Amino acid sequence: MIGSMLIGWLIAFLAAAITNRGERxxxxxxxxxxxxxxxxxxxxxxxxxxxxxxxxxVPSILGAMLLLALFWRRER
Known part of the structure; x- marks a missing residue:
């Protein structure tokens, strides 16, 4: 369970860093x-x-980037 949570956080962190969204x-x-x-x-x-x-x-990061691009605005 903890490994799954860590992998989920890592995927979202990388996707947010690449897309520059979801900082908050x-x-x-x-x-x-x-x-x-x-x-x-x-x-x-x-x-x-x-x-x-x-x-x-890699596919997981692409999926997270897709979700970020669709549902989160860039913050100024």
């Missing part, structure tokens, strides 16, 4: 974004690239 999202929000991004990314893009704890990292 809390730790729990980032974990939830990482989980949802992993689910959507692996559903859309498959299971390729490096994996940690059974999660394909």
């Amino acid at each position: 999202m809390g730790c729990i929000g980032k974990i939830l974004l990482g989980w949802a991004g992993a689910w959507i990314g692996q559903l859309l893009f498959g299971y390729w690239g490096p994996q940690m704890a059974g999660t394909a990292i």
